[in-house]
Amino acid sequence: MKVALFGTLACEQRERLLGKLTVPVDLVPVPDDTPPDLAARVLADARVMVTMKYDRRHPPAPRLGLLLVGGAGYDDIDLGYLPAGTTVCNAYGHEVAIAEYVVLALLQWCSRFIEAERSFRVDGHWRLSGRTGAPFQEELAGKTVGLLGFGHIGQALAPRLAALEAEVIVCTRTSRPLPPGVRWLTDPTGLDQFLARADFVVVAAALTPETNGLLDRARLAGMKRSAVVVNVSRGAIVDEDALYEALRDGVIGGAVIDAWYRYPSREDLTVRPSRHPYHELPNVYMTPHSSAWTVGMIERRWATIAANLDRFVRGQGLVNVVHQA
Numbered sequence: 001m002k003v004a005l006f007g008t009l010a011c012e013q014r015e016r017l018l019g020k021l022t023v024p025v026d027l028v029p030v031p032d033d034t035p036p037d038l039a040a041r042v043l044a045d046a047r048v049m050v051t052m053k054y055d056r057r058h059p060p061a062p063r064l065g066l067l068l069v070g071g072a073g074y075d076d077i078d079l080g081y082l083p084a085g086t087t088v089c090n091a092y093g094h095e096v097a098i099a100e101y102v103v104l105a106l107l108q109w110c111s112r113f114i115e116a117e118r119s120f121r122v123d124g125h126w127r128l129s130g131r132t133g134a135p136f137q138e139e140l141a142g143k144t145v146g147l148l149g150f151g152h153i154g155q156a157l158a159p160r161l162a163a164l165e166a167e168v169i170v171c172t173r174t175s176r177p178l179p180p181g182v183r184w185l186t187d188p189t190g191l192d193q194f195l196a197r198a199d200f201v202v203v204a205a206a207l208t209p210e211t212n213g214l215l216d217r218a219r220l221a222g223m224k225r226s227a228v229v230v231n232v233s234r235g236a237i238v239d240e241d242a243l244y245e246a247l248r249d250g251v252i253g254g255a256v257i258d259a260w261y262r263y264p265s266r267e268d269l270t271v272r273p274s275r276h277p278y279h280e281l282p283n284v285y286m287t288p289h290s291s292a293w294t295v296g297m298i299e300r301r302w303a304t305i306a307a308n309l310d311r312f313v314r315g316q317g318l319v320n321v322v323h324q325a
Helices: 014-020 036-044 095-111 113-123 152-163 188-197 217-221 240-248 295-314
Strands: 002-006 026-030 048-051 066-069 087-089 144-148 167-171 184-186 200-203 228-231 254-257 284-286 321-324
Touching: 002 036, 014 026, 014 295, 026 036, 048 295, 066 295, 095 113, 095 152, 095 200, 095 228, 095 254, 095 284, 095 295, 144 152, 144 188, 152 167, 167 188, 184 188, 188 217, 217 240, 240 254
Parallel strands: 002 026, 002 048, 048 066, 066 087, 144 167, 144 200, 167 184, 200 228, 228 254, 254 284
Antiparallel strands: 087 321
8 A cells, every 4th residue: 555655744754654553555755855746646546645734736646545644733734635535634642742841831931940040151140039139930830821722732731730739721612521620611602701811821722714813912902911822732823913912012921932923944944933023022932833842742643643554554443533525
């Protein structure tokens, strides 16, 4: 069975995938720089594709039966371009890494550890010491952390935050009993109340037509002036212009941003992540969509992809099915 590893990111995991498979398949790499005619020949008879991105700019894959997304989000897959009968499955494995990243970000926001360490190391200055009358730091214990979305990330994050004595509240479209570690839960009809209560809002929802631009000017204005937005999901869930203006003008207290509005190519890794100069704002921590990028994540994710490929070859039921063309 021919399996197309479509895109450089998928191709880079070929050996890892081979090591986890238990069935014989033909893994054919199609990196980003593959000539279009060669890519078209591979996709013409591929039964399976592993990829992060596939749309009408790419050659058709008329025999495709299974598309395995190399991550949780599948907003870069044009579902309408897939041939009838194609099953789409995604892969998680990132929830532990991102939950730890969020905890780190919130603790850093409260403690200002980075600023204190840099000031002391670089300047040799004691101005942030309690012995010299420095401003008091905050504590995460007692803060209200709002989880916008309660999928894999939210469910991994809630018990970790509760263990640190934060008050966890959740806004999710999925009706459920109150989960362990969560103090209050609402559906999207309670979003404004949710935002008004939170000291930190962690954006951990999927990007859908309903969530695109969900946090706009009005909703950001309804948050506490001291509130901090932490986006580890997709940039587009938080309106790009509105967030920049809210941070610049002090409408909210700050942001930790890992999910962005612009992304680089392999040829140019210096692309700014927004049309606005977020990097000039003193109340923003910026990371390059790196929160999930751990050894544990990649092992768990590709174990799921390999298991689904095994199941497909054997005619067994698939896991993480997100779409059936």
